[in-house]
Amino acid sequence: MQQVDPWKGEFGDAYHERQGDVHAESIKREQMWAQALSWIPRVPMHILEVGAGTGANLAAINRLYHSLSIHQALYALEPNEKVSLDYIRIYGEAANIHAANLSFDLVFTYGVLIHLDDPLPAMEEIYRVSQRLIMCAEYFSPRREAIPYRDGVPLFKDDFGSLWMDNFDLKLLGYGFCWKRVTGLDNITWWLFEKHPADGPR
Numbered sequence: 001m002q003q004v005d006p007w008k009g010e011f012g013d014a015y016h017e018r019q020g021d022v023h024a025e026s027i028k029r030e031q032m033w034a035q036a037l038s039w040i041p042r043v044p045m046h047i048l049e050v051g052a053g054t055g056a057n058l059a060a061i062n063r064l065y066h067s068l069s070i071h072q073a074l075y076a077l078e079p080n081e082k083v084s085l086d087y088i089r090i091y092g093e094a095a096n097i098h099a100a101n102l103s104f105d106l107v108f109t110y111g112v113l114i115h116l117d118d119p120l121p122a123m124e125e126i127y128r129v130s131q132r133l134i135m136c137a138e139y140f141s142p143r144r145e146a147i148p149y150r151d152g153v154p155l156f157k158d159d160f161g162s163l164w165m166d167n168f169d170l171k172l173l174g175y176g177f178c179w180k181r182v183t184g185l186d187n188i189t190w191w192l193f194e195k196h197p198a199d200g201p202r
Contacts, residue, residue, distance in 0.1 A: 026059035028184045029110075032176070033060045036135060036192050039174040045072055045105035050094050050126060051112035052076035055085045075104065094122035099129045108135035111188070114155050120167065127168050130195060134170065136160050137190035140177075161191040169196040 042065070049057055058074045065072050074087040077097060092098035094112060107130040113119040126134060141157035149155035164170055170193040178185040 022054045022056050022059060025054070025056040026063065029057055030060040030064060031183065032137070032178050032185065032188070032190060033057070033064055035176055036174060036190055037061070037064065039192055040106075040133060042068055042070055044070055046075065046103065047072055047106045048075040048077065048090060048097075048099070048104040048108075048129065050077045050097065050107060050109050050122070052078040052083075052085060052087070053110075054083060055087060057108070057110050058085075058087050095125055097125045097129050101128055102131040103129045105131055106133040106135065108137070110137045111139075111186075113138050113160055114157065115149075115153065117154055117156065119156075119158075119160075119163065123164065123167065127195070132195055133173075134164065134193045134195070135190060136164065137178075137188045139187065140189035161189070164191065164193055168193075170194065171196060 047058070047061060049055075052058060055076060058076060062072065062074060075090050076085050076087045077090045077092060077094070078085060079093060090097065090099055094109070094116070107126045109122075109126070113122065113136060116122055138160045139155075139157040140159060140161075142159055145157045147155050147157060161172070161175060165172065173192045173194050175189070175191045178188040178190070180187045
């Protein structure tokens with residue numbers, strides 16, 4: 001069974017039902033995005049979320065840029081076809097994105113790499129389709145750590161920031177932590193990277 005398969009069926013359906021109101025969830029994530037996006041110029045971009053879920057992150061990004069009168073082209077890769085998204089849908093999986101090289105200005109994940117026992121194929125695809133910026137927001141651990149999740153679907157904490165920098169030609173722009181007690185988010189650590197001119201993994 002491929003790791004993405006559960007997310008296409010009832011397991012994924014149940015996950016998205018647990019997410020609740022998209023608008024309310026996007027508001028919780030807005031502060032994180034305001035902090036992360038403060039590291040880059042506020043200009044129109046093509047932005048892809050890999051594993052978009054119900055679209056809460058894209059909604060937060062859209063609201064932030066809309067307040068600045070900046071229009072962004074927002075794209076979502078989401079394997080569960082029952083999810084209704086207000087954004088341009090890109091088909092494929094994290095390790096096989098149906099898009100040309102350098103298609104997007106910013107490509108990001110939020111709680112996606114934690115579900116891959118080998119995240120590098122997905123990271124290579126993200127690197128391939130990003131023209132300039134990559135962001136990941138995932139559960140952090142200083143060493144790779146498998147923890148119980150639901151119905152036997154794995155979840156892994158890791159130092160994803162180091163994994164990105166050790167395997168790809170990237171410059172760290174910023175990073176931060178979302179403490180659940182204050183933000184309502186699940187103790188998420190995020191990293192924002194910029195690609196160097198060299199194109200491809202080290």
